[in-house]
Amino acid sequence: MANLIMGRVGYAPGVYDMFHIGHLNILRRAREHCDHLIAGVVEDDVVTRIKGRPPVVPHDERMEVVRALGLVDEVVSDWSSDKFEMWKQLRYDVLFKGDDWKGTEKGTRLERLLGEVGAQVHYFPYTASTSSTDLRRLLEGLS
Numbered sequence: 001m002a003n004l005i006m007g008r009v010g011y012a013p014g015v016y017d018m019f020h021i022g023h024l025n026i027l028r029r030a031r032e033h034c035d036h037l038i039a040g041v042v043e044d045d046v047v048t049r050i051k052g053r054p055p056v057v058p059h060d061e062r063m064e065v066v067r068a069l070g071l072v073d074e075v076v077s078d079w080s081s082d083k084f085e086m087w088k089q090l091r092y093d094v095l096f097k098g099d100d101w102k103g104t105e106k107g108t109r110l111e112r113l114l115g116e117v118g119a120q121v122h123y124f125p126y127t128a129s130t131s132s133t134d135l136r137r138l139l140e141g142l143s
Helices: 021-031 044-051 059-068 083-090 105-116 132-142
Strands: 009-014 036-042 074-078 094-098 120-124
Touching (some): 009 021, 009 083, 021 036, 021 094, 021 120, 036 083, 059 074, 083 105, 094 105, 105 120
Parallel strands (some): 009 094, 036 074, 094 120
């Protein structure tokens, strides 16, 4: 697994539903900041629990889309809403998130926990122009 990889291991978790430019931006930026990039695609039941609705695109298809980009070295199922639990499995050095997490209770907790094990959170500017939530609203308005 990732702990056998030489160099800096990065982890970019996400739902990656209705893949769009914001997703592409975070994966491109993450690729520049590590030697081995793992993308974690959040499982459908976790998405439903967190967001109150299932993703539009099923988990296995979202994993295949992310894998096909050629930007990541590995794609895994992200089975937990707690990214420190994923660290216990993957032992990544840096977690990549949009800066909409920065300063939140969840982000601050994660920074503290990862810091205790020598890992860190690296924030990228959130792509405000497009989001899966906006795309979903647009699609729902068409029906």
